[in-house]
Amino acid sequence: MLNETHPIRSSEETRTRIFAAARQLLAKKGRRGTTTREIAELAGVNEATLFRHFGNKDALIEACVMYYCPAGDLREFLPKLSGDIESDLRALAHFMTERMESLRDLILATFIEEDQWSSAGDAAWRAPAMIKQAVTDYMAARVERGDLEGDPVLMARLFMGTIFAYVVGRKRMQYPEYTLDDIINFNVNVFLNGVRKKK
Amino acid sequence: MLNETHPIRSSEETRTRIFAAARQLLAKKGRRGTTTREIAELAGVNEATLFRHFGNKDALIEACVMYYCPAGDLREFLPKLSGDIESDLRALAHFMTERMESLRDLILATFIEEDQWSSAGDAAWRAPAMIKQAVTDYMAARVERGDLEGDPVLMARLFMGTIFAYVVGRKRMQYPEYTLDDIINFNVNVFLNGVRKKK
């Protein structure tokens, strides 16, 4: 007999359900504030299943972060860039905003309890670090070509900082009267006017 | 007899010792990761003293945040500004960096566990919100005067965002080869070139 408390589920699906629940709770309550009981409940599995899959809470969290922080999806995006700087930067800003937005809470969570995240914390930061490097390279190429002038590292830092601040600060510092496009356009314009090479 | 386990302490001093310890731990481990036992130990008081002073952990944390987030110290600073825009903005950037730095971890902690901070979370954000308003006003005045052009709200947002990103991201995104001055000077220059009115 097949009752509703025993639905058929593959092992894979169970794992992803657990990951989804863990991510949601980790982002909301942090590592210590999240209990295995809550994760199990939200995932719709028994608490014992968590431990049978991952051994302990730490391993679960680490696997969860690894699962959600792939580091390679930037390579599909970069080759598409080659128009003029302004549209490039706008596209980059949109791409980065999306990426960071989807990891926002997980990234934020690694900021506090810093000593307790161990390698899971590093995993969450791998994608942003790769993007940072790519942006720096982009800026350096444009400086080389004579489009921009200044230190590419500081340029990348400034550019990414504006996006970081938008994504992270959004909840506490709200600007409901502006759309994401408004803000990105403004930021890109100011940035470009500020670093474009004078002729 | 006066032994070292019973040193003389006024009630006021005990409170500030508790606040200092609580702040340190809250910043490092978050609200749930911080235990009353640890706070008492670090403060050098008995755990029971905590509860005799504040009743419960929540009230302690709230009192602690209130204690460390005064909202009025900006008024002493603003009147000193009246030179040219560049030096004004540099001074503002330094001031904001210092303020945010001293509250960095407390502010960060309020980002996650958001539902659990209640009014303490608002208290931690009162000072930044006031600074945001002051910067917006400053920008508006400069636009009015014809020095800058653009939307003062977005200008303030961008300007503060760069500082926010620096302070918050510092630990994970390190640039040991640049000093704070390097970064502030670069950011202020780019920003100013970007928003200065063209003649």
Added chain:
DNA sequence: CTTTTCTGCAAGTAAGTACTTGCACTCAAG
């Protein structure tokens, strides 16, 4: 001197939490 206030100390309680274990059930593969 007496009283009040603040504190330390030790013991304890009730609740929560990570994690375990033994058993039964379902389903798919051999």
Added chain:
DNA sequence: CTTGAGTGCAAGTACTTACTTGCAGAAAAG
């Protein structure tokens, strides 16, 4: 049909944590 993997369920363990309580000492105020 048998077997094994994956799961639910219920009970339990060892530990932590917020919070309490009763007692005693020390200092300050009256």
